Amino acid sequence: MIRPPLGLYIHLPWCVRKCPYCDFNSHALRDGLPEKAYVDALLADLRQDLAWVKDRRLHSIFLGGGTPSLFSPDSLARMLEGVQGLVPWDKPIEITLEANPGTVESAKFRAFRASGINRLSLGVQSFQDGKLTALGRIHTAREALEAIDTARSAGFDNFNLDLMFGLPGQSLNDALSDIDTAIAQNPAHISYYQLTLEPHTLFAKYPPRLPQDEHIWTLQNACQEKLAAGGFKRYEISAYARDGFQCRHNLNYWRFGDYLGIGAGAHAKLTDPERNAIHRIWKIRHPDHYREKAASPARIGGRSIIRESDKPLEFLMNTLRLKEGFTPSQFERRTGMDFAQIAPSLEPLLVDGLLKRAGERITCSSRGWNFLDTLLERFIPA
Known part of the structure; x- marks a missing residue:
């Protein structure tokens, strides 16, 4: 990562x-x-x-x-x-x-x-x-x-x-x-x-x-x-x-990059390679309360760390929105996981024609784009 x-x-x-x-x-x-x-x-x-x-x-x-x-x-x-x-x-x-x-x-x-x-x-x-x-x-x-x-x-x-x-x-x-x-x-x-x-x-x-x-x-x-x-x-x-x-x-966003979020209710996604963790942070929503607390830790409305089991879904629900899709090395750099952990789940989607592979790059087919929500359901942790 x-x-x-x-x-x-x-x-x-x-x-x-x-x-x-x-x-x-x-x-x-x-x-x-x-x-x-x-x-x-x-x-x-x-x-x-x-x-x-x-x-x-x-x-x-x-x-x-x-x-x-x-x-x-x-x-x-x-x-x-x-x-x-x-x-x-x-x-x-x-x-x-x-x-x-x-x-x-x-x-x-x-x-x-x-x-x-x-x-x-x-x-x-x-x-x-x-x-x-x-x-x-x-x-x-x-x-x-x-x-x-x-x-x-x-x-x-x-x-x-x-x-x-x-x-x-x-x-x-x-x-x-x-x-x-x-x-x-x-x-x-x-x-x-x-x-x-x-x-x-x-x-x-x-x-x-x-x-x-x-x-x-x-x-x-x-x-x-x-x-x-x-x-x-x-x-x-x-x-x-x-x-x-x-x-x-x-x-x-769609390449699973990082972003800071400032302002009332703004969200952030931030990668922590030292801990192999991806953090999500959001600020308090009401503008008046936000202005009062913006200079203190109280400006944080909540935070979470993406669970290891959720990383594939989070990555794919972004990158598969793009026509360019993703590569295995991109998956590994952005999630800290081995691509081999999701390869077996991708294979039937490739066979069904919902995904395509050209060299290293994996993308949605036209049909896969039309049924992206259904495709992603296969990556929801049990």
Whole structure:
């Protein structure tokens, strides 16, 4: 086992209004953003986490939420300067900001770019006003297009568009229209994923009528074909990119890399080669409590060490999401286990055609990707 690349996730938990499908740790903004106090807390939290950094440099930074673009460019610049003063960075480093397409946030894009942020992820979800209303989004299709134009003029040549399919009342033409519009904006990356009803969300309590599975399957296949024809290569189950623009931060997750997590409710995965252990750590969730305790051990909401019997499942549920899959040596470096311990369980999956092997590399087949959850069930410890 060796220490893998290290990313940093920063959680900024406020949004204008919580979307009914969202199960993230996000909170509707009521009394104004406590920007200075929260940035101070983030940097205090990171100082406490420095023992995990060792001699590594940050591979990537991802600002997620919530709606991080609600923060002022000055606050984000101060935060990033503070991070760089504590942990050295790779050069060049990828720094992603999740942004709301609304006009208020898009006006800040030039200042965000000047602060060092070099990748935007725009939560568009759909380019049709009726679908946006059904999803509880507060922006319009016109505002989404304007935000894309603003981002490009601000110097962002690397931006992602988040789109959903399987929406209430969505026809095949609706779905294809969203993809056509997205491709026409010439983004570097498109994240395309199915709307699901997650527990403890408003949609779980008051579920909308979603399309039948067979119809969703039709939408997905048709739109994947259109994305491929438009030059977007599917490199992960829900991620499509032009050559050279895969999300470095998310690739590190899926390759079973390490990441620090600062902010209310943020999670971390950290490798400890000396003890042949992989730690998961998460911070307390409520933003007010987090700010009060960020400089102390009380900021930790919980921690665990991945059991040896769980390491294969944890590794495979990440790496098999990627088209590139994994190699036996990667498994051994990232888990500290001998590949021979999982080889017998992989063999019937290779025989059944759910997995493929080319040289040393093991990947999902197209059928295996479609039934990944079923495939992974074979690695759940008894």
